[in-house]
Amino acid sequence: SAVISQKPSRDICQRGTSLTIQCQVDSQVTMMFWYRQQPGQSLTLIATANQGSEATYESGFVIDKFPISRPNLTFSTLTVSNMSPEDSSIYLCSVGREVGEQFFGPGTRLTVL
Amino acid sequence: QKEVEQNSGPLSVPEGAIASLNCTYSDRGSQSFFWYRQYSGKSPELIMSIYSNGDKEDGRFTAQLNKASQYVSLLIRDSQPSDSATYLCAVKPVNDYKLSFGAGTTVTVRA
Numbered sequence: 001s002a003v004i005s006q007k008p009s010r011d012i013c014q015r016g017t018s019l020t021i022q023c024q025v026d027s028q029v030t031m032m033f034w035y036r037q038q039p040g041q042s043l044t045l046i047a048t049a050n051q052g053s054e055a056t057y058e059s060g061f062v063i064d065k066f067p068i069s070r071p072n073l074t075f076s077t078l079t080v081s082n083m084s085p086e087d088s089s090i091y092l093c094s095v096g097r098e099v100g101e102q103f104f105g106p107g108t109r110l111t112v113l
Numbered sequence: 114q115k116e117v118e119q120n121s122g123p124l125s126v127p128e129g130a131i132a133s134l135n136c137t138y139s140d141r142g143s144q145s146f147f148w149y150r151q152y153s154g155k156s157p158e159l160i161m162s163i164y165s166n167g168d169k170e171d172g173r174f175t176a177q178l179n180k181a182s183q184y185v186s187l188l189i190r191d192s193q194p195s196d197s198a199t200y201l202c203a204v205k206p207v208n209d210y211k212l213s214f215g216a217g218t219t220v221t222v223r224a
Binding site: 001031033041042043045048090092096098099100101102103104105106107 | 144145147155156157158159162164201203205210211212214215216217
């Protein structure tokens with residue numbers, strides 16, 4: 001499986017600010033995803049990061065709030081914009097294979113004050 | 114109806130016992146099924162993949178799939194305290210590249 005890294009691993013941010021999370025993979029992958037996991041909850045898919053085109057967002061998530069970039073097949077960023085305490089969560093990137101397997105990065109723990 | 118449902122936890126088992134985790138799914142055409150283990154404060158780790166009916170064994174883990182009953186399970190034999198974690202069932206629906214995750218079952222193995 002691919003080696004996936006995320007930066008930052010954790011951050012504490014002020015309300016109204018934005019944070020950009022980076023996801024780096026050690027090999028080229030077609031499918032990359034961004035998830036949110038709130039405390040004690042399962043994974044919620046935010047969007048699929050498409051290389052060279054706009055991300056595909058799930059219901060309840062919009063580009064203005066969660067802009068995503070995917071400049072190449074090994075890198076993606078997720079920005080959490082105009083943050084509120086409700087955005088406090090763990091944000092995870094994953095890479096996927098055609099058969100459906102996904103492998104997750106270590107996550108970014110975000111706290112918004 | 115949720116797409117993927119797991120038996121509610123938490124599940125507490127004594128060390129050395131068998132832990133049995135169950136998962137049902139709603140999309141009859143689903144083709145790929147996965148079990149993830151997530152330790153507290155860590156990201157999910159893929160531990161089992163199963164694609165056809167029957168049993169698949171990997172060490173102390175056995176995944177069982179019954180597509181007719183839309184049911185997939187995970188057995189952990191000889192449970193160890195290191196198996197204490199939340200286990201997530203994930204299903205790849207037909208004609209979709211995304212996974213649907215269950216809510217997870219938290220397992221505690223008591224020494």
